[in-house]
Amino acid sequence: MSKNKIKSINITGIRGVREGLNLSLDKKSLLIYGDNGTGKSSITDALEWFYKDSIEHLTGEEVGGKGKNALRNVFLNPSDEAKIEIQYSNRLLDNEKSINNLFKTFNSNSSKEFASYFSQSQSENLILRYRDLVQFIIATKGDKLKHLQNIIGFSQVQELRSLLKLVGGRIARVIKAGGFSNKRSAQQAILLESLGQNITSSKQFFETALKVIAPLKLEKDIKSFKDVKTALKSIETKEDTIVVEQIAFHNKIADTLTDLEIEISNIHSLYNDYYKSFIALRKDADKISKLQLLALLSEGLKVIKMDIVKDNFCPLCQQEKDKLKLAQELNQRVEDLKEIKAEQDKLNEECEELTKLLRNNYTVISGLLKEKHLAEKENEATKKTIEQIQNSIKVIGEDLKKDIFSTEPLREFSLIKIDDKEIKGLISISRVKSKTLSDSIKENKKLHIHTKLSRALDAYVAHKKLEREEEILTKQQVTFEALYTDFIKKQEESLEGFLTMFSDEINSFYTEMNPNEKIEDIKLVPIKDKNDELSGITIEYTFYNERQTPPVALLSESHINCLGLSFFLASVKAFNKENDFFVLDDVISSFDSTHRTRFIRLLINKFSDFQIILLTHEKDFFDIASSEAKKNNWVIKSLSWTAEKGTSFETPLVDLRTKIEGKFKAKNIDGLGNDIRRYAERQLKQIAFNIEAGLAFRFNDRNEERMMNELLSSIQSRVNKQSPADLKTKNNIDSILASPILIGNKTSHDNSFKENINDLEVFWEDVKKLIKTFYCSEEKCKSFVALKNFDNVNSKIRCNCGSVKYDWKK
Amino acid sequence: MDDNIKSGKDVIDDFFAEIYNIPNADKKTVDALVELYSQGKLSDKNVQNTLDEIVQKELKQIDKEDE
Numbered sequence: 001m002s003k004n005k006i007k008s009i010n011i012t013g014i015r016g017v018r019e020g021l022n023l024s025l026d027k028k029s030l031l032i033y034g035d036n037g038t039g040k041s042s043i044t045d046a047l048e049w050f051y052k053d054s055i056e057h058l059t060g061e062e063v064g065g066k067g068k069n070a071l072r073n074v075f076l077n078p079s080d081e082a083k084i085e086i087q088y089s090n091r092l093l094d095n096e097k098s099i100n101n102l103f104k105t106f107n108s109n110s111s112k113e114f115a116s117y118f119s120q121s122q123s124e125n126l127i128l129r130y131r132d133l134v135q136f137i138i139a140t141k142g143d144k145l146k147h148l149q150n151i152i153g154f155s156q157v158q159e160l161r162s163l164l165k166l167v168g169g170r171i172a173r174v175i176k177a178g179g180f181s182n183k184r185s186a187q188q189a190i191l192l193e194s195l196g197q198n199i200t201s202s203k204q205f206f207e208t209a210l211k212v213i214a215p216l217k218l219e220k221d222i223k224s225f226k227d228v229k230t231a232l233k234s235i236e237t238k239e240d241t242i243v244v245e246q247i248a249f250h251n252k253i254a255d256t257l258t259d260l261e262i263e264i265s266n267i268h269s270l271y272n273d274y275y276k277s278f279i280a281l282r283k284d285a286d287k288i289s290k291l292q293l294l295a296l297l298s299e300g301l302k303v304i305k306m307d308i309v310k311d312n313f314c315p316l317c318q319q320e321k322d323k324l325k326l327a328q329e330l331n332q333r334v335e336d337l338k339e340i341k342a343e344q345d346k347l348n349e350e351c352e353e354l355t356k357l358l359r360n361n362y363t364v365i366s367g368l369l370k371e372k373h374l375a376e377k378e379n380e381a382t383k384k385t386i387e388q389i390q391n392s393i394k395v396i397g398e399d400l401k402k403d404i405f406s407t408e409p410l411r412e413f414s415l416i417k418i419d420d421k422e423i424k425g426l427i428s429i430s431r432v433k434s435k436t437l438s439d440s441i442k443e444n445k446k447l448h449i450h451t452k453l454s455r456a457l458d459a460y461v462a463h464k465k466l467e468r469e470e471e472i473l474t475k476q477q478v479t480f481e482a483l484y485t486d487f488i489k490k491q492e493e494s495l496e497g498f499l500t501m502f503s504d505e506i507n508s509f510y511t512e513m514n515p516n517e518k519i520e521d522i523k524l525v526p527i528k529d530k531n532d533e534l535s536g537i538t539i540e541y542t543f544y545n546e547r548q549t550p551p552v553a554l555l556s557e558s559h560i561n562c563l564g565l566s567f568f569l570a571s572v573k574a575f576n577k578e579n580d581f582f583v584l585d586d587v588i589s590s591f592d593s594t595h596r597t598r599f600i601r602l603l604i605n606k607f608s609d610f611q612i613i614l615l616t617h618e619k620d621f622f623d624i625a626s627s628e629a630k631k632n633n634w635v636i637k638s639l640s641w642t643a644e645k646g647t648s649f650e651t652p653l654v655d656l657r658t659k660i661e662g663k664f665k666a667k668n669i670d671g672l673g674n675d676i677r678r679y680a681e682r683q684l685k686q687i688a689f690n691i692e693a694g695l696a697f698r699f700n701d702r703n704e705e706r707m708m709n710e711l712l713s714s715i716q717s718r719v720n721k722q723s724p725a726d727l728k729t730k731n732n733i734d735s736i737l738a739s740p741i742l743i744g745n746k747t748s749h750d751n752s753f754k755e756n757i758n759d760l761e762v763f764w765e766d767v768k769k770l771i772k773t774f775y776c777s778e779e780k781c782k783s784f785v786a787l788k789n790f791d792n793v794n795s796k797i798r799c800n801c802g803s804v805k806y807d808w809k810k
Numbered sequence: 811m812d813d814n815i816k817s818g819k820d821v822i823d824d825f826f827a828e829i830y831n832i833p834n835a836d837k838k839t840v841d842a843l844v845e846l847y848s849q850g851k852l853s854d855k856n857v858q859n860t861l862d863e864i865v866q867k868e869l870k871q872i873d874k875e876d877e
Binding site: 157160475 | 818821824825832833834836838839843853854857858861864865872873875
């Protein structure tokens with residue numbers, strides 16, 4: 001299905017538009033001229049609100065409500081709705097979005113088709129304003145990556161990549177902190193003590209168990225755990241229950257503290273790592289204090305990006321400062337601080353892990369302290385020691401609550417280290433007590449064997465579980481590492497493929513607007529950090545045959561804007577799947593006339609399949625663009641603003657030539673001379689541009705203010721030199737220059753000369769004749785003779801089709 | 811140009827289509843991930859819970875052998 005174009009837009013009561021502003025486009029492109037303050041951007045604001053439900057440049061604390069609070073026209077009655085209605089090429093999507101005086105919004109189209117279209121359109125590149133032009137170019141490498149990943153849907157990819165890494169890393173830490181090897185050794189020690197040997201397989205365990213019960217002559221075979229349990233059941237006895245309970249109690253103390261000893265070793269190791277990271281980060285006091293500026297700088301950057309500050313000064317220190325440079329500087333500082341923030345996040349993660357480990361062990365000790373035998377007087381010292389260990393764990397936990405900004409630093413490892421001597425001592429005492437009690441029942445063979453075998457069974461099962469758990473976790477860890485490696489390879493291949501194609505598009509648009517300049521081969525290049533992780537994207541280009549980066553280092557503001565525009569246009573082509581239209585609001589302010597002409601031609605030649613809504617407040621650009629746009633069947637409108645009506649369209653701008661001829665017909669000379677001069681200047685600029693006639697250098701906008709005599713002289717000089725035998729003799733520049741008073745200039749209308757209709761008729765005929773000399777009016781051509789069509793074989797300058805041609809020395 | 815660009819979803823779909831061919835990957839772990847992805851539930855919490863379940867299931871198996 002084809003993508004959507006707009007058939008009509010109807011805006012009422014939004015921003016500067018008070019009464020209905022109707023744009024019947026019928027899928028055609030639109031060029032709008034509006035002087036500053038005529039409400040041109042109200043159209044863009046209405047469209048932005050329609051699609052995004054907010055207006056970014058109005059989003060701020062003072063306006064609030066995502067800009068909605070400033071959306072309604074101030075002269076609206078409370079009962080009036082502010083609304084925008086859009087009709088599309090696909091009628092199923094037609095929708096009217098309105099907002100009432102309580103800022104509640106309503107959509108007239110509640111269909112699934114519209115909901116899906118609306119949701120898909122959220123991520124499309126539909127609107128570009130002048131202030132947003134350079135955002136991508138000056139963004140930090142990390143933000144560039146984030147931006148591009150978002151528009152190609154790579155944020156999901158990044159999420160999965162992070163997930164694979166996160167889970168893999170977590171499993172590795174669980175294995176490390178699990179102390180599996182030590183815990184298995186502890187269980188083997190119990191097996192050795194109970195059965196007199198280490199056990200490495202179930203078969204060996206069954207054979208050994210059989211030997212252990214042999215003295216009882218049970219005549220039972222043991223080939224499974226079930227057999228072991230049956231044998232144990234058959235020798236169960238009610239005798240000496242108290243002794244058995246005490247043996248179990250001491251074993252529990254010994255076993256739990258053995259595990260705890262391993263855990264404490266892990267706690268020490270993690271604390272040590274955490275302490276080092278904590279001190280390293282805290283040591284650089286400057287870094288820490290800067291980190292506290294992150295929120296402020298991010299907010300400042302937002303203010304600059306939203307264009308809240310209109311002039312070139314810093315909103316905080318009120319000093320004069322180039323806004324572009326300020327934004328770039330802030331971007332870099334925010335990026336640096338984000339790196340410090342990442343270190344802080346890593347530290348927090350380590351802290352969280354350690355806290356969890358401490359909490360688990362605290363809970364285990366709490367369980368142990370509930371043992372009823374610990375309440376007995378003879379176990380008072382044991383209980384006290386266990387409580388001390390628990391308290392030591394609590395103290396470490398309390399210390400971990402300190403953050404890097406705390407005045408009191410984290411305590412050194414040696415000061416929080418839990419002394420394991422006491423634990424070891426307690427384990428040893430408990431084991432001795434258990435053995436002594438066990439030995440005391442040696443005479444009771446059944447009970448003695450039952451006690452040994454059941455303890456061995458528990459130890460073997462625990463050993464098996466530890467072995468299995470470590471095996472599964474290791475498999476999971478290896479799996480996640482393998483998946484992560486494979487995935488980043490796929491992501492990077494795909495991203496590089498995309499960047500190559502995308503760079504080609506940007507390069508092609510940029511060089512089309514800036515031919516013969518020494519900036520070539522613009523590329524978006526991925527950057528990796530010290531861990532070989534993809535961390536950002538930078539822009540590289542060749543400048544006088546040397547690779548350079550970043551663009552802001554060498555390019556002028558106009559060129560950076562051009563690059564930003566190329567990026568937007570490439571994004572439109574690459575990513576807009578639902579919409580075949582886009583809006584460019586005043587994007588060429590920093591371009592000189594040559595770039596402006598090339599820009600409009602780029603739009604017309606490369607984006608002829610798209611519906612473009614192009615708004616400008618610059619009259620000269622509008623004149624250039626409207627002449628090109630008209631040939632391509634664009635709708636051309638001019639805006640005005642009055643307090644009564646708000647923003648509205650002026651009477652449609654008729655073709656200047658038709659207007660001039662209309663005035664001749666009506667014998668109306670009011671402003672006729674100026675109209676002819678405006679017409680002539682516009683066409684002479686085209687002639688001068690196409691034959692590369694030299695004019696004195698002027699900056700940007702002033703370059704547009706070329707007067708007719710200046711243009712005529714430069715064209716004549718160029719023609720006389722390059723085509724002395726042909727074009728020099730065929731043009732009538734001399735006869736036009738012979739009437740300096742008619743050529744006049746824009747700023748000398750106060751002279752006393754009164755133009756009459758006859759003079760103006762002659763003047764008009766001369767102008768038409770001159771233009772005809774340089775212009776081919778064939779239906780399929782409609783172009784000026786131009787150096788770009790130079791015929792090298794015959795040394796002729798020609799129009800596009802070759803019907804109009806002249807000798808030319810190159 | 812857009813026809814040649816792999817979207818994020820394409821990259822993820824390709825990855826899951828070929829996940830069983832990745833060397834050294836444990837089948838049970840991969841099965842669990844594929845299942846979560848097909849249900850649209852691939853989050854950190856869900857992945858961790860599923861991995862924990864795999865461990866617990868295996869440990870319960872030891873208890874069963876023990877019976």
